[in-house]
Amino acid sequence: MFSLANVQHRYDEVVALAIDDWSAAQGEHRLVLGPSGSGKTTLLHLLAGVLRPQSGVVKVADCDLATLSSAALDRFRGQNIGLVLQRLHLMSSLSVEKNLLLAQYCAGLPQDASHIEQLLSDLGIADRARAYPHQLSHGQAQRVAVARAVLNRPKLILADEPTSNLDDENCQQALRLLLDQADRCGATLLIATHDSRLKPHFEHHFTLPVNE
Amino acid sequence: MNLATLSFSYVRARPWNTALILLLLALGTATITMLLLASAQLHERMHRDARGIDLVVGAKGSPLQLVLSAVYHLDVPTGNIPLSEAKALQQRKPLVRHAIPLSLGDSYQGFRIVGTEHSYVTHYGGKPAQGRLWEKSMEAVLGAEVAQRTGLRLGGSFTGSHGLEEGGMHHGDHPYAIVGVLERTGTVLDRVILTSLESVWDVHAKAHVDPGEKPMPLEEEEKEITALLIQYGSPLAVLQLPRFVNIQTEMQAASPAFESARLFRLLGVGFDVVRAFAAILIVSAAISVFVALYNALRERRYDLAILRTLGASRRKLMGLIVVEGIMLSMLGSLIGIALGHVMTELLGMLLSARQQVEITGWYWVQHEWWLLVMGAAVGLAAAIVPAIFAYRTDLARTLAEG
Numbered sequence: 365m366f367s368l369a370n371v372q373h374r375y376d377e378v379v380a381l382a383i384d385d386w387s388a389a390q391g392e393h394r395l396v397l398g399p400s401g402s403g404k405t406t407l408l409h410l411l412a413g414v415l416r417p418q419s420g421v422v423k424v425a426d427c428d429l430a431t432l433s434s435a436a437l438d439r440f441r442g443q444n445i446g447l448v449l450q451r452l453h454l455m456s457s458l459s460v461e462k463n464l465l466l467a468q469y470c471a472g473l474p475q476d477a478s479h480i481e482q483l484l485s486d487l488g489i490a491d492r493a494r495a496y497p498h499q500l501s502h503g504q505a506q507r508v509a510v511a512r513a514v515l516n517r518p519k520l521i522l523a524d525e526p527t528s529n530l531d532d533e534n535c536q537q538a539l540r541l542l543l544d545q546a547d548r549c550g551a552t553l554l555i556a557t558h559d560s561r562l563k564p565h566f567e568h569h570f571t572l573p574v575n576e
Numbered sequence: 577m578n579l580a581t582l583s584f585s586y587v588r589a590r591p592w593n594t595a596l597i598l599l600l601l602a603l604g605t606a607t608i609t610m611l612l613l614a615s616a617q618l619h620e621r622m623h624r625d626a627r628g629i630d631l632v633v634g635a636k637g638s639p640l641q642l643v644l645s646a647v648y649h650l651d652v653p654t655g656n657i658p659l660s661e662a663k664a665l666q667q668r669k670p671l672v673r674h675a676i677p678l679s680l681g682d683s684y685q686g687f688r689i690v691g692t693e694h695s696y697v698t699h700y701g702g703k704p705a706q707g708r709l710w711e712k713s714m715e716a717v718l719g720a721e722v723a724q725r726t727g728l729r730l731g732g733s734f735t736g737s738h739g740l741e742e743g744g745m746h747h748g749d750h751p752y753a754i755v756g757v758l759e760r761t762g763t764v765l766d767r768v769i770l771t772s773l774e775s776v777w778d779v780h781a782k783a784h785v786d787p788g789e790k791p792m793p794l795e796e797e798e799k800e801i802t803a804l805l806i807q808y809g810s811p812l813a814v815l816q817l818p819r820f821v822n823i824q825t826e827m828q829a830a831s832p833a834f835e836s837a838r839l840f841r842l843l844g845v846g847f848d849v850v851r852a853f854a855a856i857l858i859v860s861a862a863i864s865v866f867v868a869l870y871n872a873l874r875e876r877r878y879d880l881a882i883l884r885t886l887g888a889s890r891r892k893l894m895g896l897i898v899v900e901g902i903m904l905s906m907l908g909s910l911i912g913i914a915l916g917h918v919m920t921e922l923l924g925m926l927l928s929a930r931q932q933v934e935i936t937g938w939y940w941v942q943h944e945w946w947l948l949v950m951g952a953a954v955g956l957a958a959a960i961v962p963a964i965f966a967y968r969t970d971l972a973r974t975l976a977e978g
Contacts, residue, residue: 405975405976412885414884414885414971414972415972434889434890435889438887438888438889438890439887441884441885441887442885442886442887442888447885449975453879453882455585456589457586457588457589458585462577462585466577466582467886467887468577470883470886470888470892471886471887472887475577
């Protein structure tokens with residue numbers, strides 16, 4: 365589903381990330397562990413096409429991201445990659461339903477209100493469709509953020525620290541939510557975290573070394 | 577969901593900010609709209625009232641005053657001229673095609689009583705809506721506006737008061753009989769009371785004698801009129817007639833076209849001041865749109881980054897900012913144009929209460945389209961710098977900060 369080969373990324377001559385060869389097949393899930401500063405975010409940004417690698421090849425869904433123009437990369441990201449960020453960043457001026465319509469609009473996909481309704485009811489928040497983000501509990505907001513990430517049936521879901529700051533119970537719930545939704549659309553899920561509570565739930569761990 | 581609905585959601589999320597911007601823009605645009613409407617109507621009105629009148633001949637004095645008093649009935653006359661001299665001028669064919677004598681002096685409730693000939697009515701295309709035109713002395717015909725405002729009717733009578741303002745001495749013993757009411761023409765004809773030249777002479781002749789003495793009509797050489805409206809009979813008249821009148825006679829000649837152009841030049845200074853004021857309002861509105869968008873950019877940098885992660889291109893981000901700027905400024909302009917029409921209508925009500933020039937808000941000029949274009953341009957200009965910032969925002973860094 366994704367592969368990285370000989371990828372290296374530096375900030376001011378300091379190597380932030382170096383990966384020789386790492387990949388995952390469609391539908392497999394991966395946990396990336398490492399303390400802060402180990403390059404987790406850089407890795408996510410490279411896979412999401414937010415950053416272009418300074419050397420090496422990043423492929424997602426058999427597409428070499430380096431071959432895409434800026435606008436094509438944006439569109440590819442919108443259609444194939446779902447991002448869940450630590451701070452959820454829902455659009456505060458839009459209702460839940462409009463936030464999801466926006467995801468379809470930005471990806472250049474047809475706007476399908478019934479699909480959104482279905483997804484929200486699967487997540488148990490159908491009654492919050494017209495609510496604004498500031499009216500939601502954290503758990504509800506996280507569900508909306510996950511809904512936004514899986515709405516366009518991406519091939520790859522990237523989650524950055526989805527469970528830090530959550531108590532054990534909520535941590536389990538958030539993880540279940542991500543795994544369920546990823547499986548439902550057959551997506552590969554990659555979680556980057558320093559939260560070791562997630563370890564038992566993943567077959568494959570990938571630990572990034574601390575950079576000197 | 578598209579750029580416009582997203583922009584609109586931002587605009588709606590900051591109601592006070594938005595209201596301030598709209599207010600500034602609307603006030604600026606409304607002021608310009610009012611200026612456009614009022615000056616266009618004034619121009620049109622003055623043009624219509626002076627149509628077909630090439631020259632006004634009257635007593636010496638200010639030429640502008642002569643034109644204002646004899647053509648538009650807005651100012652007091654410069655004085656009188658002897659009827660004999662006016663008649664001599666009238667005979668100068670082919671330079672003069674036709675000439676209409678006017679005799680002013682009295683009024684009724686602020687409306688002027690104009691002694692003249694039937695040709696004055698036909699000149700403005702007037703026809704009696706009721707009754708007929710005057711035939712004998714002391715018969716009067718009302719303009720449409722006069723009939724409506726004073727409540728005078730066909731068959732009724734009234735007495736004029738001396739002078740052109742209300743409250744002059746009454747010619748109580750010389751009532752006019754109303755024999756006709758004219759149709760509305762949209763010209764100065766609507767605002768005057770018409771009678772024969774003889775009526776004016778008779779009223780004033782009899783007023784001069786002592787009580788108890790037998791009234792004596794004026795001698796022919798004593799008769800005077802106030803002004804003569806002349807239409808040229810040949811192009812040569814443009815050169816010859818004004819010179820002849822101004823140099824060879826005790827009278828003066830003034831051109832309505834020239835004098836009203838001069839009047840507008842004088843008014844133009846006032847218009848320029850108002851226009852500059854409106855420009856200041858619009859520029860400050862443009863700055864406030866810029867500041868609002870620029871601040872919003874800082875508040876919304878994560879929002880913009882999220883749009884990118886959802887698949888929106890840099891260009892769409894630019895578009896979002898530009899659409900928001902143009903949406904605000906067009907909305908402000910539209911409100912301003914509507915407000916301008918309402919303000920013009922109110923101004924018109926104020927002026928018509930004083931029986932001055934008629935102005936209405938239900939009037940459209942083509943320049944209003946340019947106001948909309950200008951509104952869009954203001955929005956675009958204010959949005960362009962924030963839009964470029966949005967385009968250049970570093971996606972990875974913004975996300976990493978969040």
